[in-house]
Amino acid sequence: DADADEDADADADAKPGMLFIRLQLLAPSPHYRASSREKEAIHAVNSIVYERSKQLASKSTKKEQANGIANLWGIRDTVLTVQHVLGSILDQIERFISLCRWSHPQKSAHAMYLYVVAYLVLVLIPTRYVVVAVIWVQFAAPILKDKDPAKSERGDEEVKTASMIANMWESLPTHEDLRRYYASEHRAYRDFQDKSLVQQSRRALLHGVWKPQWEGTCRLRPASARSVGSAADWPERYVILQGKALLWWHSESSLDAGDAPMGSLFLQGHAGVSPPSPTELAELKTAGSQGIADALDLALVVFGKEGHLALSRSRTAAPMLRQAMLCSSTGATRDLLGKIESAAQKDS
Structure with a gap:
């Protein structure tokens, strides 16, 4: 009996395991319309x-x-x-x-x-x-x-020419290639239109709530860094000038989400613009050699008091701060410069 039990256990161990899977096919609704991506x-x-x-x-x-x-x-x-x-x-x-x-x-x-x-x-x-x-x-x-090496090289050139002609012929588009290309262009155009609508609504909301004199994307130099190496490494921030306050966020989406500004300068008292420091000048020159054309013309250094007016009402005197920034174009730099000078001279 013991031998029979051992044989039964051995047979049970020898049997492979079994896994039961139940599959169900879910057919889509007949009224469902597939998107272009699908x-x-x-x-x-x-x-x-x-x-x-x-x-x-x-x-x-x-x-x-x-x-x-x-x-x-x-x-x-x-x-x-x-x-x-x-x-x-x-x-x-x-x-x-x-x-x-x-x-x-x-x-x-x-x-x-x-x-x-x-x-x-x-x-x-x-x-x-x-x-x-x-x-x-x-x-x-x-x-x-002939086995002449020169003629052999000419034969290789003929083979390369034939391959080039064959590749040129194979690279001609078929109807399916054209359909995919036009579908890709249509998606890109549609995404551009959607992005334009989002930007227009964002701009309307921004001007309706904040009423800024200037808004745009700039590269801001980290205030705590002694040397960054190049102005091309300055992080991009979304900057607005509201009244006498210069505020910046991490991005436009951060402003839309209602996040607090990452930093601010209050243009009151002794405030305005100044030339870049030697360290900032070296970083701007390095950025010019790395592909950012006219980096010196795009640079702007603003100094003023720390904090927004609503954040510094309880202070008797706010410390003076300076912030170096790199605008996206010379026109944006001139526009922001004029707005800052106008805001700094209002109470002078």
């Missing part, structure tokens, strides 16, 4: 399945091709192969149509040049001579083949 995702999946099926079709062995039963069972692969061949033929036709319709002007111009040259050759030289020359070249090329 349609593009479907096209992407279809292209992946197309490439995968083409790879599977190319792996068929000669033995399977010679066996009639295997060919009968592999009729799906045969249908896919025929489908791929027809698709390739249609792609070549669509590329020729794109070439004739000047979808790529530069390549169409090259094709037109070759067409004119071929036309002149056929007009000036009898066709029979052209046919004989082509056939003679095909027969004479293997006979006249």
Whole structure:
């Protein structure tokens, strides 16, 4: 009995575990309309399945091709192969149509040049001579083949030229390529329109609530840093000038979310603009060498009292602070400079 129990335990241990899975297909609503991104995702999946099926079709062995039963069972692969061949033929036709319709002007111009040259050759030289020359070249090329390295290099150049022509032909767009391109351009244009509407609503809200004299994006030098290295590394901040207060946030979205400003300067008393310090001047010159053109003309250094008026009412005297900033354009720099000077001179 003990041996029988041990055998039963061994059989139980030898049996593999079982996992039961219940699947349910949720069909979409017939009134649901797929978005453009979902349609593009479907096209992407279809292209992946197309490439995968083409790879599977190319792996068929000669033995399977010679066996009639295997060919009968592999009729799906045969249908896919025929489908791929027809698709390739249609792609070549669509590329020729794109070439004739000047979808790529530069390549169409090259094709037109070759067409004119071929036309002149056929007009000036009898066709029979052209046919004989082509056939003679095909027969004479293997006979006249030489192992000269210079000629070998010329042959490599001919192969490169043929590859270049083939690549140029394959790069011509098909109807599917044009459809994807126009769909991408449509999405970019739609996103631009949506962003413009958001910016317009944000600007209306900003001017309706804050009523700033100036607003824009600037690069602000960290006040606690001794040396940053380059003004191009200054972080971007969203700056507004409201009355006599210069306020800045981390971004426009931070202002929309109602976050408190990251910093502020109050233009009261001895306040205004000053030239950059030697350290700031060196950082601006470094930024100019890194691609920010006219960095010195875009720079602006503002000094005033710490804190906004509402934050500093309880103080008898606020410490003086200075803030170096880099505007986005010379026009924005001149505009902000005039607004700051006007705000600083109101109580003088």
